Amino acid sequence: MIRLLVALGGVTSLAAQQSLESAYRTTGTAVVAAFEAQRAVLQTSSAVILDGRKEAGYGVVISPVGHILTKASEFLGVKTPSITVDRTGFPAVKILAIDSEWDLVLLKIEAAGLIPVVYAPTSGVPQGSWVVANGATTRTHRRALAGIVSAKIRDIPATGGPALGVVLKAKSKVLEIEDVNPKSGAKKAGLQKGDVLLAIEGKAVTKVEEIAEVLKDRKVGSMVKVTFRRGKDEQSVDVRLATRGEMFTELMNNNDLMSGDVSKRRSGFPRVLQHDIPGNGKIVGGPLLDIDGRCLGMNIARANRAENFAIPVEDLRALAERLMKQAVQPE
Amino acid sequence: MTTRLTCLFLALLPWCAFAANERLYVNDKKAPETRKDLEALQAALVKALPQARAATVCIEIGEGSGSGVIVSADGLILTAAHVTTGVKKKVTVVLEDGTHLKAETLGLVAETDAAMMRIIEKGTYPFVEIDRSNSTRLGDWVFALGHAGGFDKSRGSVVRCGRLVRIAGATLQSDCILIGGDSGGPLFDLTGKLVGIHSRVGEQVQVNMHVPMSEFINNWDGLVKGEFIGEGPFATKPVKGNGFLGLATDARPEGGLRVTKVGNKSPAQEAGVKEGDVLLKLNGTPLEKREQFQDLLKEMSAGDELTLELERDGKKQTLTFNLGAR
Known part of the structure; x- marks a missing residue:
């Protein structure tokens, strides 16, 4: 990519300069004040996820009795979670169900009389339409930030493809595991150093390229059956596929370096709505509202300084219903 | 006397064109206040976007990519000097629909980052109108397009909205957030007229710099002729024999x-x-x-x-x- 220069332009005499006061800039107080109606929705229907006393992200209130959706991988990284809705703190947070493919978790707090978000009828609004999401918050007051829908709705393939999370021994005639990533599905499934991979989903594998071939069209968060040899035993386990970015530190390119706080998981989503709200990495998990204050989706990743992704409302609704059912009748 | 001259001037303009390019009233408010103001901004942007998008291109050059915008039906493109890096170079231009076209770089202004190129394949291309009247003011609402991070057909070029937050000589600054790959891409006013070309960013997301149209208009003939105008910092003059x-x-x-x-x-x-x-x-x-x-x-x-x-x-x-x- 051509790198934008970071240096500022030539020196101009101060008299020739005109500068807009910060209050009137897109993130300024005077402009944000125009979105008070949408901010009021964030006040009551967005949840603040706290880690101790620090804000860790946001959530979407979807029932009066305290069902909340947020981003799973971010929430699971919170050490001492509690939730604030409006001005009330809820110290006890229960995990009801998780969808790894979309990186979504359904939480429950002991509440009554909350105001759930109102879903927008469709995420298919024209590009250039206003959207509003959570900006930085205080303990009692939600702030709003505005932006626009900025690209086509589409899927975001997993960077580097979905992966098991194992490092294979180089220059080995067999697919022997050299290392297992601690955050991987392979670790959770119990794969170990020294295990030799034999087959994935019943398809024999003898080369790295063959593994890539089998995994290439599978979804992040889905399970694959891995057959391997340990000592003399042949065994099979189910391994959850993850994005490389979740497990390994992705190589930072120039665009990442100029973006600051990007989401750890920012790829491998079946469908996203893109917007340009100038928030930081904590924007994820919260609702994306339209000009009517209706929920157009849930922020799922800050990909870089110019691009944010949200799960579109149709998918969010379907996921919410599915996770609610799952919560009532655990598998 | 002044009044009469103004009237004459107005009368010469075709009415339809005048109506279509009318300055949006919200631009003259310090900030939008009502739902109607927000809707007016949104409606103007949504209306201007299709043509702006059709004229925005990705420029593939060497290992990297930048953006540009077509400003004439025969394929004249405005972009940034640090994207073309020199005159009379062969590059590839990609339209929004994925069509690849051969192009050649023309002139550039090395001090201010203005550059021009031309599609060399014959055709009639979607283009945008340049704001020749220098009509934008501080605080005006603008939108940016560009192939952020390179061409992605399933995504398209990315639109961002913001305001002109600083005007200083040969630089416009907006709070439309740019990133690598946007360089050379267009900044539009809400009537869809081209007002700037993306050049560079600061560390804060609110600092995004564009080359104003005056830089292109003032150097137009040299740019068309393929001249390398001025010295650095955005392009290095070729030295014969090096x-x-x-x-x-x-x-x-x-x-x-x-x-x-x-x-x-x-x-x-x-x-x-x-x-x-x-x-x-x-x-x-x-x-x-x-x-x-x-x-x-x-x-x-x-x-x-x-x-x-x-x-x-x-x-x-x-x-x-x-x-x-x-």
């Missing part, structure tokens, strides 16, 4: 130059020239003597494209590559 090829030759009595040595990792080696090859023509000129070959190269600069016609094992072949820097 090109590096990396091979040694001996003249053959029957014409052509036999390659006696190819420098390790030299541009010649990387292009595939081998010891023993016989060089027949450089850029179409038959080669006879070493001195003549050197004189021809001295007229070229680092980064220039050259075409070598050569013979290997009785077979002729042609290599096209760029000179390195000495």
Whole structure:
């Protein structure tokens, strides 16, 4: 990519300069004040996820009795979670169900009389339409930030493809595991150093390229059956596929370096709505509202300084219903 | 007197054009206040977007990519000097629908980052109108387009909305958030007229710099003619004779130059020239003597494209590559 220069332009005499006061800039107080109606929705229907006393992200209130959706991988990284809705703190947070493919978790707090978000009828609004999401918050007051829908709705393939999370021994005639990533599905499934991979989903594998071939069209968060040899035993386990970015530190390119706080998981989503709200990495998990204050989706990743992704409302609704059912009748 | 002149001027304008390009009233408010103001901004942007998007291109050059915008039906493109980096270079332009087209860089202004290029394939292309009247004011609402991070057909070019937050000489600053790959892309006012070309960013997301249209308009003739205007920092002027090829030759009595040595990792080696090859023509000129070959190269600069016609094992072949820097 051509790198934008970071240096500022030539020196101009101060008299020739005109500068807009910060209050009137897109993130300024005077402009944000125009979105008070949408901010009021964030006040009551967005949840603040706290880690101790620090804000860790946001959530979407979807029932009066305290069902909340947020981003799973971010929430699971919170050490001492509690939730604030409006001005009330809820110290006890229960995990009801998780969808790894979309990186979504359904939480429950002991509440009554909350105001759930109102879903927008469709995420298919024209590009250039206003959207509003959570900006930085205080303990009692939600702030709003505005932006626009900025690209086509589409899927975001997993960077580097979905992966098991194992490092294979180089220059080995067999697919022997050299290392297992601690955050991987392979670790959770119990794969170990020294295990030799034999087959994935019943398809024999003898080369790295063959593994890539089998995994290439599978979804992040889905399970694959891995057959391997340990000592003399042949065994099979189910391994959850993850994005490389979740497990390994992705190589930072120039665009990442100029973006600051990007989401750890920012790829491998079946469908996203893109917007340009100038928030930081904590924007994820919260609702994306339209000009009517209706929920157009849930922020799922800050990909870089110019691009944010949200799960579109149709998918969010379907996921919410599915996770609610799952919560009532655990598998 | 002034009033009469103004009236005359207005009367000369076709009414429909005037109505379509009317300045949005929200621009003259310090900030939008009502739902109606927000809807007016949104409606203007949504209306201007399709044509703006159709005219926005991705420019593939060397290892990287930038953006640009078509400003005439025959394919004149405005972009940034740090994207084209030089004049008369061959580049590829990608339209929103994925069509790849051959293009050539024209002139540039090295101090301010303005540059021009042209699609060399004949056709009628979607284009946008340039704001020639310098009508934008501080605080005006604007939108940016560009192929952030490179071309992505399933995504399209990315639109961002913001305001003009600083105007200082040859630089416009907006809070439309730009990133690598946007360089050279267009900044529009809410009537869809081109007001700037993306140039560079600061560390804070609110600091995004654009080259104003005045820089292009004031240098238009030189840009069209393919002149390299001014010195750095956005493009380095080519210096004749600083090109590096990396091979040694001996003249053959029957014409052509036999390659006696190819420098390790030299541009010649990387292009595939081998010891023993016989060089027949450089850029179409038959080669006879070493001195003549050197004189021809001295007229070229680092980064220039050259075409070598050569013979290997009785077979002729042609290599096209760029000179390195000495």
